[in-house]
Amino acid sequence: MKRLVFLGPPGAGKGTQANKLSERYGLLQISTGDILREAVQQATPLGVQAQRYISSGTLVPDEIVIGLIGERLKKTSDQSNAGYILDGFPRTVPQAEALDKMLQNERVSLDKVLSFSLGETELIRRLSGRRSCPSCHRIYHTEFNPPRKAGVCDRCQVALVMREDDKPETVRERFKVYHRQTEPLLDYYRKKGLLIEVNAGGSMEEVMKRVLQTIGDLPVVSKV
Numbered sequence: 001m002k003r004l005v006f007l008g009p010p011g012a013g014k015g016t017q018a019n020k021l022s023e024r025y026g027l028l029q030i031s032t033g034d035i036l037r038e039a040v041q042q043a044t045p046l047g048v049q050a051q052r053y054i055s056s057g058t059l060v061p062d063e064i065v066i067g068l069i070g071e072r073l074k075k076t077s078d079q080s081n082a083g084y085i086l087d088g089f090p091r092t093v094p095q096a097e098a099l100d101k102m103l104q105n106e107r108v109s110l111d112k113v114l115s116f117s118l119g120e121t122e123l124i125r126r127l128s129g130r131r132s133c134p135s136c137h138r139i140y141h142t143e144f145n146p147p148r149k150a151g152v153c154d155r156c157q158v159a160l161v162m163r164e165d166d167k168p169e170t171v172r173e174r175f176k177v178y179h180r181q182t183e184p185l186l187d188y189y190r191k192k193g194l195l196i197e198v199n200a201g202g203s204m205e206e207v208m209k210r211v212l213q214t215i216g217d218l219p220v221v222s223k224v
């Protein structure tokens with residue numbers, strides 16, 4: 001069972017790679033961003049709390065996200081034998097410390113932490129063309145990964161949406177927040193010997209090859 005963390009700036013392709021690994025190898029994708037956006041969409045108490053942070057490009061408070069992940073991790077062994085990818089969590093040192101405690105309590109540990117890196121110009125190109133399915137969370141790009149029918153999810157036939165936090169001014173804030181609050185995690189995991197830096201440039205297939213080289217072979221469950 002693999003336990004992986006995907007780190008990286010907004011738009012680096014963490015979600016895209018996690019989507020593909022999930023579809024092909026049955027790894028469970030646990031995306032805090034998706035969980036929070038779904039809560040906002042459904043106007044749950046969590047969503048009402050999270051909305052203002054997401055739309056301003058800042059981080060939702062640690063205690064909220066840590067509680068959310070704690071609940072999800074308890075259910076993971078029932079949902080996938082292949083393991084899971086934490087996509088977008090942890091994002092601060094206190095979140096990473098809380099994750100360590102949760103894993104210690106279960107007597108398990110992380111296998112690897114992949115840090116996806118890419119220059120800002122390319123990150124902005126990726127974010128400005130991103131479209132996603134509000135139902136299944138599959139990620140598209142108007143130029144690099146268009147759906148078969150423009151604006152419609154291949155899988156759900158639902159209209160694709162542009163994320164509210166992909167507006168240029170919010171993207172700038174998200175980059176700042178990444179450098180200030182999430183980059184320190186690279187050292188945190190480097191010191192633990194878990195960090196692997198992945199060049200996120202090039203096509204999705206090229207990045208996928210690099211990812212697979214770092215995490216090792218996995219049994220295929222679906223040839224998507």
Ligand code: AP5
Pocket residue numbers: 008009010011012013014015016017032033034036053054055057058059060061062065087088089090091095126127129130131139140141142144145165174200201202203204205207
């Ligand atoms: P979240 O949803 O996690 O956003 P993010 O980390 O900013 O990352 P993105 O989803 O923007 O980018 P990605 O790296 O997944 O790129 P993608 O694969 O989509 O978080 C959103 C907000 O939620 C946060 O700002 C915060 O408020 C809150 N939040 C979430 N987690 C939290 C936490 N732990 N603590 C506190 N708050 C939290 O790719 C981008 C585009 O590029 C797509 O269109 C894709 O098709 C395209 N693309 C991908 N790879 C390639 C490639 N190789 N070539 C060409 N195009 C590509």
